[in-house]
Amino acid sequence: MIYAALTPALVHAKCGNVDYSWGADALASAHDYAVTMMLYVVYLCYAIAGIVVIVSALQIYIKMNTGEDGIKKNIMMLVGACLFLIGATIAFPAFFGYRI
Secondary structure, eight states, X not given: OHHHXXXXXXXXXHGGGOOOTHHHHHHHHHHHHHHHHHHHHHHHHHHHHHHHHHHHHHHHHHHHHHXXXXXXXXXXXXXXXXXXXXXXXXXXXXXXXXXX
């Protein structure tokens, strides 16, 4: 019974002793980590764009040889996907205020 009565007092006694000085260092290290990972994400986007280009170009080539319809649609999708990935690699670093 006495423990239950003193527990709230112990909790309130620790509230004023919080040290917030580590916050700036933690924020700086989180920023450094995000910038480091950002470079890897940009390189990964370039690799994915390369794979998409190769696969889509082969699909377009096969469609042209077989005389199928929808070649223009596939070409536009390929260009749009490449523009998106290149734009994302520019916008992602710019979001963090970093220039590659």
